[in-house]
Amino acid sequence: MSQLKGACIIGQSGGPTSVINASAYGVIRTALDSGCITKVYGAAHGIKGVLDDVLYDMGQEDAKELEYLLYTPSSALGSCRYKLKDSAEDDSDYKRILEIFKKYDVRYFFYNGGNDSMDTCNKISKYMQSVGYECRIMGVPKTIDNDLFGTDHCPGYASAAKYVATTCMEIYRDARVYDTGMVCVIEIMGRHAGWLTAASSLANISGEGPDLIYLPERDFDLNKFVEDVKAVYVRSGKCIVAVSEGIHDSTGKLIAEYGAENAPVDAFGHKQLGGLAAYLANYIKGTMGCKVRGIEFSLMQRCGAHLASLTDIQESFLSGKTAVLEAISGTTDKMVGFERKYDEKGNYVCGIKLMDLTDVANTEKKVPLEWINREGNNVNKEFIDYALPLIQGTPDRPLENGLPRFARLKKIQAK
Amino acid sequence: MSQLKGACIIGQSGGPTSVINASAYGVIRTALDSGCITKVYGAAHGIKGVLDDVLYDMGQEDAKELEYLLYTPSSALGSCRYKLKDSAEDDSDYKRILEIFKKYDVRYFFYNGGNDSMDTCNKISKYMQSVGYECRIMGVPKTIDNDLFGTDHCPGYASAAKYVATTCMEIYRDARVYDTGMVCVIEIMGRHAGWLTAASSLANISGEGPDLIYLPERDFDLNKFVEDVKAVYVRSGKCIVAVSEGIHDSTGKLIAEYGAENAPVDAFGHKQLGGLAAYLANYIKGTMGCKVRGIEFSLMQRCGAHLASLTDIQESFLSGKTAVLEAISGTTDKMVGFERKYDEKGNYVCGIKLMDLTDVANTEKKVPLEWINREGNNVNKEFIDYALPLIQGTPDRPLENGLPRFARLKKIQAK
Helix, strand or coil: CCCCEEEEEECCCCCCCCCCCHHHHHHHHHCCCCCCCCEEEEEECCHHHHHCCEEEEEHHHCEEEEEHHHHCCCCCCCCCCCCCCCCCCCCCCHHHHHHHHHHCCEEEEEEEEEEHHHHHHHHHHHHHHCCCCCCCEEECCCCCCCCEECCCCCCCCHHHHHHHHHHHHHHHHCCCCCCEEEEEEEEEECCCCHHHHHHHHHHHHHHHCEEECCCCCCCCCCCHHHHHHHHHHHHHHHHEEEEEEEEECCCCHHHHHHHHCCEECCCCCCCCCCHHHHHHHHEEEEEEECCCEECCCHHHHHCHHHHHHHHHHHHHHHHHHHHHHHHHHHCCCCCEEEEEEEECCEEEEEEEEEEEEEHEEEEECCCHHHHHHHCCCEEEEEHHHHHHHHHHHCCCEEEECCCCCCCCCCCCCCC | CCCCCEEEEEECCCCCCCCHHHHHHEEEEEHHHCCCCCEEEEEECHHHHHCCCCCCHHHCEEEEEEEHHHHHCCCCCCCCCCCCCCCCCHHHHHHHHHHHHHHHCCEEEEEEEEEHHHHHHHHHHHHHHHHHCCCEEEEEECCHHHHHHHCCCCCCCHHHHHHHHHHHHHHHCCCCCCCEEEEHHHHHHHCCCCHHHHHHHHHHHCCCCEEEEEECCCCCHHHHHHHHHHHHHHCCCCCEEECCCEEEEECCCCCHHHHHCCCCCCCCCECCCCHHHHHHHHHHHHCCCEEEEEEEEHHHHCCCCHHHHHHHHHHHHHHHHHHHHHCCCCCEEEEEEEEEECCCCCCCCEEEEEHHHHHCCCCEEECCCCHHHCCCCCEEEHHHHHHHHHHCCCCCCEEEEEEEEECCCCCCCCC
8 A cells, every 4th residue: 555645633522531532642642653644633622623724733742741641531632523414415514624634735534532423534534535535534432331333342431431330339338337228329321322330330349339230221110120229228228229321211211301301490491400310319219218319420430530441541542543553554434443352361452453434433332131130220240251351450640739630732723 | 654454446437538447447456456455346337336235356357458448438337427415414325335335344445537426535535534434535537528626637638639629620621622611510518618629729720620619618699609600601611610518698598408499399299309519500501501510529529539648548547546555655535636747848747636525526617718719719829738738649559350449347246
């Protein structure tokens, strides 16, 4: 394959993770060190930065600050949730992107995101091919939801999983200090796939995790839920429940909406929402009369870089690096995926595979139903075996004043 | 002072912290290693364990498991919120305690807790003196609220402060990934004292903390709050707010109750509470129409041992150890407090002082008003100088399977 000389753009898109910048660093560092990539641009807020012509010249950043990206949560270049229209319908965005690509002689485009971002990648790539503009386009995955099709797992998932499992263990201890009854409902992210909620089960390896775990892969029944909680509570006086934000009943209606329906309207006519955890905790209090607490892991689960998995950081970096090396060697239209391998001692090893963007875009991977117990209120050993290797390793994260030292980029705009 | 031979009891009381067990370990280890303490008993659920005659024989625990207490959050012996009556009013509890003390030949009593626990200590001590039972009684402080009178700071505060500051920095990054507006309201523990909420300001050393910080030491005005948020939001498109759960208006009414008043009543007639953060976030959404998020640090801030301050762990251990050594050497009726010192290089050093239980019990220490800015929406450098040395140091916490390895006590009941 011929060597293609030109600049590259790296953009970040969708909800951030603790390690999304480790992937970006994998792209940036490798691109800066390559012979044929002439300039490395970071797009401000993903594809919006391309459309708005706001590109940062990454070559002007200090090498040390770039390295801090390994430990810095949340898209350092900025993110967006911009969805490109089909070019057949409206090609104005594509024309603009082509214009910018030409302006900066962009021959490599790396997009760091989830399903939607792979769709963006795919559409841009198809357009560039249709107009005969040579450009190599690679997807670099990220998502705490772990729902990307075709890859064993996604960068960002393991660190969020480690946050969830560790925090559940701590809450388990806290919820047990008094000799009085206590039901604790923990709400975890994941609208359509229960991967992250399932990670709470890792806390049960040492017996310090949730008693009940509900994923959106199975229908949720409020009465069955109360019966489940009661059974645990009668036995032990405590019950810790992990629920995915996306749990829904058999009609597909979100349980979170049950609470929203009865939510009070404030002076401005807006509904005051308390969240799923608060709703379920209140419901249990109403039926059982016991002490309850609803806890939402909220943004912390996706930005808790202080609990990042070293394995996840390394794999995230590797996915970015691989995207660049593959593109340089001629690959295009692919997302870098992971393949699970084991060495001769049976230890987990992360293999790399390349996947067609067309296959990845807009398809969701869910927790296999056979990994969920018959009752639909827990996961089994298959899940533990799957997730445990991913959360291993503690990075030597940089500190300043006893607090995290995140990357401070200069973000010098390219002319 | 004569050497007093006999057993000791250590009990834990009140809300737990990340390092309350480091204090307990200071007591247990020192007592086990002492010559004159014949037996070391852990009371199950604080003073309730004494009243119920449920004492664990700490001498039968593995030394290694006891050492893990340094890194194990939440009262390992169990806690309680039991308040002793005045003995003049009803002395049945005291008679029972005396009976148990005699049964086990208890001559040392160490109580690990906050204001109420110091009150318990004090009452028991006065009673034992009144009936002529020789027993040395020492208070070992703990509280994330940092509100104990007379001591520079309290074991448990710094670790919670480190959790708050670190997490605020991560949320700051997360809240900035999109180029759209965002107001984030973070609710932090502390009903009467704002120490822990003030700790969010440590995140501002690197400019990655809340824009606005509201403590219960100052009256809170909802209209002023909206004006404050608007001013920041107009300037930067983002606004992060930290509020103490105990903020109240000028009549003393809790802002959290504002939301409760309008809370919907569920099928069982119970009010569905969404929490202060949710209330304020919804209120901002109503007045400003922007994207909002309410976040509650909930139990995580007091059990987040994975972010414990090494300084806090060491000082907590020291307070427990000092209590035992002092009691052995004849001291009684004191709480171990901290005194701030500086070495010749100006570095913070923790000094020890002993305080009368009578003075400590039931008095609350608040954030000095002169450490709060004139607007009442932030704290100043005096607070930073005070809190920063306390959060320093990262412990080498034990892990198993990439997750915390907490102490697993056998809890063998004494006969």
